[in-house]
Amino acid sequence: MRALRLIAIVTCFLALAAAWPSVAATPQLHITIENGSPYFVPAKAVAVAGVSIRWENPTPTHHTVTHNGCIEEGMACAFDSGIMEPDGSYTIPSLPPGNYPYHCRVHPIMQGILVVVEHGSVSSQT
Numbered sequence: 001m002r003a004l005r006l007i008a009i010v011t012c013f014l015a016l017a018a019a020w021p022s023v024a025a026t027p028q029l030h031i032t033i034e035n036g037s038p039y040f041v042p043a044k045a046v047a048v049a050g051v052s053i054r055w056e057n058p059t060p061t062h063h064t065v066t067h068n069g070c071i072e073e074g075m076a077c078a079f080d081s082g083i084m085e086p087d088g089s090y091t092i093p094s095l096p097p098g099n100y101p102y103h104c105r106v107h108p109i110m111q112g113i114l115v116v117v118e119h120g121s122v123s124s125q126t
Contacts, residue, residue, distance in 0.1 A: 028091075031112070033057045033065075033084075039104070040112030047095070047116050054091040057084045064105040065090050071105075 029047040031040055033055060040055075047053055055065045063084050069075035078100055081090035095116045104110035 028052045028054050031055045031114075033059055033063050033104075033110075035059050035061065038112075039107075039110035040102075042112075044113045044115065047114065048119050049097050049116050050094050050119065052091055052093050053095070053114065054089055055081065055084070056089045058087060060086045062086065062106055063110070065102055066105050068101045068103060 027048075029045060029051055031042065031045050031053065033039065034041055045053070057063050065079065065081040065084065067078040067080060070077035070080045078095060079092050079102070083106070084090055095114070097116050097118050100114040100116065102112055102114060
């Protein structure tokens, strides 16, 4: 009886240990693409430097997430998803602090801004 109890305890412990995440989840900012205004939700997203940023396209339409610097002469291109399929996503690992206006090349009316702040700065999303 005592052996059965010990086996049950060890089994529960092993099951809990196997279910426990071994790697801490990496923080990530999510931006959703929508077919109607404001098109990118949140329209102004704030991320902390070092956090990955993920755009998700749950729409039935192709879109891009293109930093304005990619099309403006003399500016550096910080990110460009290329054509994002319906139900697709695009993730960038992180960006240095700064303001990153972006748009959809397929639908130029779709515009958003990504603000990356230093770690510890107060952030908000609208």
